[in-house]
Amino acid sequence: MGLWSFVKDAGASLFGSEAEAAEAPEAAAAKEEALKKEVAKLGLDAKDVQIKVEGDKVKLTGKASTPEAQEKIILAVGNVDGVAEVEAEDHPDAPAPVFHTVKKGDTLSAVAKATLGNANRYMEIFEANKPMLSHPDKIYPGQMLRIPQK
Incomplete structure (x- = not known):
């Protein structure tokens, strides 16, 4: 399992304002859906990857089809305004990403x-x-x- 830190206030704004996101009881589910849409919009194959949001941390479980796809999914969800960390499983066919x-x-x-x-x-x-x-x-x-x- 790898953990990568991102700059929380840099990147695409997918979640609306911080205040709106914090007040909504279904904020985590809405963020997860926004991240799934972003990954799909980029054309990344994430059918075997689950996205879970816990505060400003995104947890990815499952593995993408290739190590390259896994790394791109990590970046797609991490380079989003409001995301500070991404935790993901290591891909079995590759060394840790750089x-x-x-x-x-x-x-x-x-x-x-x-x-x-x-x-x-x-x-x-x-x-x-x-x-x-x-x-x-x-x-x-x-x-x-x-x-x-x-």
């Missing part, structure tokens, strides 16, 4: 240099984070990215 949190001023080239040793490998990171990323220049501070391991 993630990088974007800092202010980062570019994919800078992330590639820091994590892969070569700034020109930025497109590998971009490709590894599709469909969550739509353009190599559209990253934001607090966003967590997959770092491909080859």
Whole structure:
């Protein structure tokens, strides 16, 4: 079981305002549904993955079809405003995923240099984070990215 920390106030806003979410008695169920819709919208295969929300933590149980899909689902639910942690089962066919949190001023080239040793490998990171990323220049501070391991 892995536990990853995310920047709670960064990412897509799926839950409405903090006050509205806290007041609703069915807030956890509504958040779970919003996260499921986000994963589906991205076209990620999560049919064998269950999403459970406990406060600002998301628990994923079950395993995606591939390690790559598992990592993308972790990022899809973690890079959401209001999510501070994601706990997920390790995929049996892969080592622990490698993630990088974007800092202010980062570019994919800078992330590639820091994590892969070569700034020109930025497109590998971009490709590894599709469909969550739509353009190599559209990253934001607090966003967590997959770092491909080859």
